[in-house]
Amino acid sequence: MSKTSLDKSKIKFLLLEGIHPSASEVLRSAGYTQIETSPKALPPEELKAKIADVHFLGIRSASQLTADVFEQASRLVAVGCFCIGTNQVDLNAAREKGVAVFNAPYSNTRSVAELVLAEAILLLRGVPEKNALAHRGGWLKSAAGSYEIRGKTLGIVGYGSIGTQLSVLAEALGMQVAFFDVVTKLPLGNARQVHSLHELLAQSDIVSLHVPETAATQWMIGAAEVAAMKPGAILINASRGTVVEIEPLAEALKQKKLLGAAIDVFPVEPRSNKDEFQSPLRGLDNVILTPHIGGSTMEAQANIGLEVAEKLVKYSDNGTSTSSVNFPEVALPAHPGKHRLLHIHRNVPGVLSAINRIFSDNHINIASQYLQTNEKIGYVVTDIDAASSDLALEKLAQVEGTLRSRVLF
Numbered sequence: 227m228s229k230t231s232l233d234k235s236k237i238k239f240l241l242l243e244g245i246h247p248s249a250s251e252v253l254r255s256a257g258y259t260q261i262e263t264s265p266k267a268l269p270p271e272e273l274k275a276k277i278a279d280v281h282f283l284g285i286r287s288a289s290q291l292t293a294d295v296f297e298q299a300s301r302l303v304a305v306g307c308f309c310i311g312t313n314q315v316d317l318n319a320a321r322e323k324g325v326a327v328f329n330a331p332y333s334n335t336r337s338v339a340e341l342v343l344a345e346a347i348l349l350l351r352g353v354p355e356k357n358a359l360a361h362r363g364g365w366l367k368s369a370a371g372s373y374e375i376r377g378k379t380l381g382i383v384g385y386g387s388i389g390t391q392l393s394v395l396a397e398a399l400g401m402q403v404a405f406f407d408v409v410t411k412l413p414l415g416n417a418r419q420v421h422s423l424h425e426l427l428a429q430s431d432i433v434s435l436h437v438p439e440t441a442a443t444q445w446m447i448g449a450a451e452v453a454a455m456k457p458g459a460i461l462i463n464a465s466r467g468t469v470v471e472i473e474p475l476a477e478a479l480k481q482k483k484l485l486g487a488a489i490d491v492f493p494v495e496p497r498s499n500k501d502e503f504q505s506p507l508r509g510l511d512n513v514i515l516t517p518h519i520g521g522s523t524m525e526a527q528a529n530i531g532l533e534v535a536e537k538l539v540k541y542s543d544n545g546t547s548t549s550s551v552n553f554p555e556v557a558l559p560a561h562p563g564k565h566r567l568l569h570i571h572r573n574v575p576g577v578l579s580a581i582n583r584i585f586s587d588n589h590i591n592i593a594s595q596y597l598q599t600n601e602k603i604g605y606v607v608t609d610i611d612a613a614s615s616d617l618a619l620e621k622l623a624q625v626e627g628t629l630r631s632r633v634l635f
């Protein structure tokens with residue numbers, strides 16, 4: 227047996243951040259037994275020490291997979307982000323190591339959209355303040371500053387999976403929906419696209435953010451944008467903490483320029499439930515603060531567990547990389563009776579011919595071969611007879627530009 231192909235009992239999975247047990251069930255039923263789980267994210271040094279010994283890593287949004295961490299990950303084959311966002315992973319560093327990264331792009335969209343709508347209703351009715359007061363023995367029975375959601379304008383920033391779900395639900399409640407997106411999108415229902423962020427801010431009673439964390443979305447809501455919102459409007463952020471500058475928001479809430487806000491994500495978030503949450507928004511009764519739980523429902527987490535674990539199993543068992551966020555996507559058939567060689571390399575001219583020269587020079591018959599590239603890397607999968615796989619794997623590892631190679635059987 228080849229030294230670089232492990233039997234399943236030796237393949238180690240580390241699942242962090244309380245990933246739903248549905249993931250471990252999928253892995254166990256696929257024959258994997260070494261599954262370590264932890265309810266929290268690991269601090270950088272601990273993560274670096276652990277990752278050295280792991281083949282598959284599962285995380286959510288709190289683990290930071292930096293280039294430094296990937297430096298230590300000599301055995302790592304793939305990362306599963308059991309969430310939508312992949313901004314916590316240095317995808318280039320992963321690619322340089324030949325590590326495929328997967329996520330769950332749709333499983334928690336509904337959960338986020340439902341939370342946002344619920345928050346919008348509660349904020350329009352002043353429930354957070356009335357609730358806080360009642361807990362302190364007060365009684366504020368008044369209609370002043372309380373409004374129905376019907377007829378209000380919802381401004382959605384980022385009209386993707388979550389933004390569109392929210393749009394449909396909001397219209398069902400009688401809202402007017404406008405959205406701003408860098409891409410021209412087909413509006414659902416009666417929603418309409420506007421052409422600039424400031425145009426959206428100026429006309430929305432509620433602004434809800436649903437963009438990914440990128441250089442362009444960093445601090446996209448700062449003092450000027452808060453000032454551009456309608457007096458008495460509401461801001462909801464369940465996207466990423468780096469999208470909103472907290473200080474000007476806190477100031478506008480204290481001055482009652484804004485009616486309220488609901489914030490689920492923060493520039494700095496505690497790593498675990500035991501760490502203290504610190505924010506200038508603490509103590510403001512017109513703000514709903516939630517601990518990054520937009521996607522945290524039993525339904526979403528169970529579905530994400532299944533979805534991502536299945537992707538990891540497919541990649542481990544037969545090399546299929548469909549829906550990877552940083553890898554060429556290859557959907558592969560089974561390979562009964564053959565050994566399957568997986569070769570990940572820099573996408574430079576000449577690698578495929580160097581690979582195929584190895585097969586022809588050594589009289590190795592190719593049963594089937596698949597190639598897919600993206601701008602940075604190439605992924606070649608070759609099925610051959612078992613007898614030649616040790617020799618072929620050894621030679622493939624020497625091809626210039628090789629990032630990683632392994633064999634499956």
Ligand SMILES: NC(=O)C1=CN([C@@H]2O[C@H](COP(=O)(O)OP(=O)(O)OC[C@H]3O[C@@H](n4cnc5c(N)ncnc54)[C@H](O)[C@@H]3O)[C@@H](O)[C@H]2O)C=CC1
Nearest residue numbers: 310311384385386387388407408436438442464465520521
């Ligand atoms: N709070 C939570 O628990 C959760 C938060 N999220 C966050 O929500 C984000 C959005 O999720 P999806 O809707 O699934 O993503 P998506 O990728 O389907 O949609 C994002 C949309 O934002 C647009 N966009 C990108 N840059 C923009 C910019 N500079 N200005 C305006 N629009 C821009 C894109 O064109 C796209 O239409 C995720 O990236 C993640 O960070 C996702 C799930 C749960």
Ligand SMILES: O=C(O)CCC(=O)C(=O)O
Nearest residue numbers: 286287309310311521522
């Ligand atoms: O549930 C999590 O830990 C993260 C949810 C999230 O932000 C995402 O899916 O992008």
